[in-house]
Amino acid sequence: MYNAGYNGHIYIKTKSNVKSRDTLSVKGMIAGYTTKFTKSFVENYLSKLNDVAIVNENKVIEDPFENEVVEQAPLVRRAERPADKMPNLDRIDQENLPLDLKYIYPDSAGAGVDVFVVDSGIFLEHEEFQGRQGKTVVEKTFCNNPADENGHGTNVASIVGGKTLGVASNANIIGVKITGNNCPLSSQNIINGITYVMQQKANDPGRKIVLNLSATSTDSAVGEAASKAVEAGIHFVVGAGNRNLDACGFFPGKVETVVTVTASKISNNQDWITDWCNWGKCVTLFAPGENVPIAGIGSPSEITSGTGTSLSAPHVSGAIALMLANSDLTPEQSKRELLRIATKDKIQGLRFRLTDNVLLRVPSP
Secondary structure (H helix, E strand, O other): OOOOOOOOEEEEEOOOOOOOOOOOOOOOOOEEEOOOOOHHHHHHOHHHOOOEEEEEEOOEOOOOOOOOEEEOOOOOOOOOOOHHHOHHHHHOOOOOOOOOOOOOOOOOOOOOOEEEEEEOOOOOOOHHHOOOOOOEEEEEEOOOOOOOOOOHHHHHHHHHHOOOOOOOOOOEEEEEEOOEOOEOOEHHHHHHHHHHHHHHHHHOOOOOEEEEEOOOEOOHHHHHHHHHHHHOOOEEEEEOOOOOOEHHHOEOOOOOOOEEEEEEEEEOOEEEEOOOOOEOOOOOEEEEOOOEEEEOOOOOOOEEEEEOHHHHHHHHHHHHHHHHOOOOOOHHHHHHHHHHHOEEOOEEOOOOOOOOOEEOOOOOO
């Protein structure tokens, strides 16, 4: 990919004519450069070359986690899985309401599956990541400081596989940091994160990998990278976004092979679409996204609650990890299985926001 120059563009080459000098190349699956060009060079020459798939501006995403809310009031921590304090987990293991105050899931709990959280890093010292069967690491950073400075990646990781808060508590959680203080989220860094995960898959093709991206972009190059990641065998999950707009207007959620997740809530003992989430035909399914218990970064024991499709997506990443621990499903097959076992026709409020009425349900033990 190129980051070109009059505002920066991303230049992605196709599989043909892949050369060793390409800065973002994964065994011929995706290749390109980031650099600077004049606007006239991009418009009059570069974009017209036959082996150039995309030339796009490297945009900084001004509000990468738009309209998301984290409440700082801590929840009560309990020694056991506090299903009565975690309605999000309670909801995704059963078809019907009311909640039964239990979270039931396969015994493997995602063991042996690597979930890459491409985000703001992870607060590794948090109790949610201590004493787990699966490892928790920040393996790669595209920013100067590997620490999670805003908490978003820690929030997401705790839902994927936290010891008490996580959907798949035995999965490996691997952080890839692409944003933070003095490291604004950009198209380039999203694609850097995606191609880094692709390289890990290329290094070990048998590795079971889920990629969770809780950010959206209007850049089609991000969609191209996500599509190539799925082709490489990576199970790709993304939040739909929080603007109450058509999810088809954003990447990588627009990519058909990606699992795009929007947010549900429980109100008056019914499931509803949230007021603020993106919607439409590009959404694969719903998952809990309002007042979700999450690990915070204020202290190693801080448990807060948050709202956003960024928190809906990791429920699905965890669910796919539960599936993969006991199978060798391809990304296409895992998406199909998610839809097969999902809870159908329970979401209210879709009359003017047409979206498939499908709510996440984790596999049975």
